[in-house]
Amino acid sequence: MTGAPFVLAALLAVSQDKPPDPPPLTEAQRMRLAQLAHNAQREAARLKALLEERQQELSQVYAEYDLDLPRATQLEAEILDLQRQMLDNYRKMQVELRAVVGKERFLILKKRIDNLLRSPPAKDQPPPRP
DSSP states (O other): OOHHHHHHHHHHHHHHSOOOOOOOOOHHHHHHHHHHHHHHHHHHHHHHHHHHHHHHHHHHHHHSSSOOHHHHHHHHHHHHHHHHHHHHHHHHHHHHHHHHSOHHHHHHHHHHHHHHHHSOOOTTOOOOOO
16 A cells, blocks of 8 residues: 555544544542532432422412412422522532533533432432542
8 A cells, every 4th residue: 555545544534533532530530520410419309309398388388278378479489499599509510510621521521410410319328430
């Protein structure tokens, strides 16, 4: 094989390949990400449980013929506040994630953390490793 076709074949092979993997995470990054995922998951579970309790209480208030309007108003405000806290928790996790890793690694880790947030937290277990 002569030089030009070989170089051309190599260039075509490289251009068709996926981009190179990002560099591996350092141990410090791994630890920060594991703690970030654990804390965000724990807080999301706590807020979700509180939200479900308040929604159930509000359903019970609405189920009565004699509407306790002050209680309903209070519960509605608590529900809105819990929803805001859930959004704040997720945004905080997203900001911290970007502070720990570069753009290349972000997409990979974001999928993993999103999956962790969807699953219930494990009790009495150390934070998961990313």
